[in-house]
Amino acid sequence: MPAVAEARPQTAAAPYSAGIFSGPVFEMARRQFDRVADHLHMAADERERIFMPKRAISVSCPIHRDDGSVAVFTGYRVQHHLTLGPTKGGTRFASTVDVGEVGALAIWMSWKCALLGLPYGGGKGGVTVDPFSLSSRELEALSRRYMQEMIPFVGPQIDVMAPDMGTDERVMAWFMDTYSMYQGSTVTEIVTGKPVECGGTVGRREATGRGVAYCVRRAMEHMKIAPQHATAIIQGFGNVGSVTAQELALQGVRIVGVSDHTAAYYDAGGLDVEALLEHVREHRVLRGYSQESLCDPDELLTRPCDILVPAAMERAITANNAAHLKCRILAEGANGPTTPEADRILAERGEDLFIIPDILCNAGGVVVSYFEWVQDLQRYFWGHAEVREKLEQSLERAFQRVIARAGRDRISHRDAALALGVETVRHAKQTRGLFP
CATH class of the missing domain: 3.40.50.720 (NAD(P)-binding Rossmann-like Domain)
Incomplete structure (x- = not known):
């Protein structure tokens, strides 16, 4: 059974803890956030609610190897927040994957989606494996097992996967097929980055x-x-x-x-x-x-x-x-x-x-992933020119916002981009309030 860890808030007076997350990549994401939170004059208790991931999932993925043996790989999925909509993010197959790295990538994805105005929170997943060590059949078996283990925690309105390092459109097709077999109908909008023939979008x-x-x-x-x-x-x-x-x-x-x-x-x-x-x-x-x-x-x-x-x-x-x-x-x-x-x-x-x-x-990937999700939901698809035009319009708006904010506040482009993303998530959480 998957192990699910929910972030547990501390008292307002206590500094927020990284909990199960650790490692240099997660620490880097935390330091970047703290720098921007200082700039935004954010209180300590508010920082924990905005920064810490909502949910972390760890699964064991056993598969039959081609030689008849059984190998078990560890998979992860981190969902940062669902305040603006479902979480969205890639799935990486790499030997370096751990929960700290996946958590940091999910957090960065949240700021990225908010900066670009996409109705998503950040998500990220991965399996600790060298994909080059797997045959095509083993890669398919691992892909399908990973998605099968994630089915209780993902969905088109909960968490939408995409490709990342070590995965591609073929893996996304296996993900979609596995989820669809469980649902009893084809659910193209469960993943993005799929082949065009399986509900993907041109230009992804x-x-x-x-x-x-x-x-x-x-x-x-x-x-x-x-x-x-x-x-x-x-x-x-x-x-x-x-x-x-x-x-x-x-x-x-x-x-x-x-x-x-x-x-x-x-x-x-x-x-x-x-x-x-x-x-x-x-x-x-x-x-x-x-x-x-x-x-x-x-x-x-x-x-x-x-x-x-x-x-x-x-x-x-x-x-x-x-x-x-x-x-x-x-x-x-x-x-x-x-x-x-x-x-x-x-x-x-x-x-x-x-x-x-x-x-x-690097936001172009998630922008066109959003376009793919929208097209799948509507069952209406666009051409190359329309996808490219809309992509450039989205990037141009974000580019100008970052340059303007950096100039106004006299901060770096990185701090300006992060401030815009963090502010959007912060305001959404403040508006929605705290349940219950």
């Missing part, structure tokens, strides 16, 4: 990377950088990083560096993005693409470029490398790539560095 796979590229374009306009004279380095060449590279290249930006967990390449003259994409389509990873352009993955982050896009894991920009960054635009394609210590170092550069914070920069 490219949405996050396309949104990163849009925000970079707007930042280049602010910094008066001409795309045809700009260079970019992309850390992480999965779905987000590869689409970002492709979109930036279409704008005229020269991609001089890319990396994934297997290899890193740098060429000041520019890399062939289409050749890189073809290599990854065939081999799944960057390793083996070239021997001539190989470089150290850590060193890649500090190579000269106009645009640096960390689009891999959390905590890529730290106190150890922040002072050595040579970019003019830092576009956070990943969630939580910059630590608070690194933020303090980068702040010393002032207007010389334009940071696009993660909850704005």
Whole structure:
């Protein structure tokens, strides 16, 4: 049976506790929130109610391996708040997954949805597993078992899943099918990021990377950088990083560096993005693409470029490398790539560095996920042009709000984005009151 942990409030005088949540990623989310809560003059007891997740679920997922043995994997789902609507967020299959990481990602998703004006709270899930160690049949078995264990706690008006690191539209189809078999009818709106043939929306796979590229374009306009004279380095060449590279290249930006967990390449003259994409389509990873352009993955982050896009894991920009960054635009394609210590170092550069914070920069995915959910509920689907136009309109509104708030309050773009998101959740909770 799943173990469910409900957040238990303390007295108003006591500081809020992390409870079952721990680890550097969760601590990072807490420190970011506290900084913004100080700016908003938020009382200690109010902070706990707004910050701490409503519900954390832990499940055991046993499956039959191809060799006949039984393996048990641990899965998690964290639902941050349901004040504005159902929770929404991805499901990650990775060997690093733990409840602290999932909790932090759910919290960041709440601020992101609120910033973009989406009627969601933040959710996130994951299974502690290396997906590359599973056969296709084992991956399907694990996906279906995880969703089966989550059925009592999710639903189109409760918690809507989506893909994340280590999962894709195929996994989302298995999730949807498992839930639908339990319900006795097809429920396409239980997940987003599905294949178009199964109720998905056009443009969802490219949405996050396309949104990163849009925000970079707007930042280049602010910094008066001409795309045809700009260079970019992309850390992480999965779905987000590869689409970002492709979109930036279409704008005229020269991609001089890319990396994934297997290899890193740098060429000041520019890399062939289409050749890189073809290599990854065939081999799944960057390793083996070239021997001539190989470089150290850590060193890649500090190579000269106009645009640096960390689009891999959390905590890529730290106190150890922040002072050595040579970019003019830092576009956070990943969630939580910059630590608070690194933020303090980068702040010393002032207007010389334009940071696009993660909850704005990578919001394209959840925006188009929202579009998919709406289309599924209505059973009425849009075309490519309409999806892209609505995505850019949503990002533009949020971009302008962040820039305006940062200028008005004389705070960083990150603090401005977080303040806008936190304020929205705060006001909604105040308006609804406390039950009972």
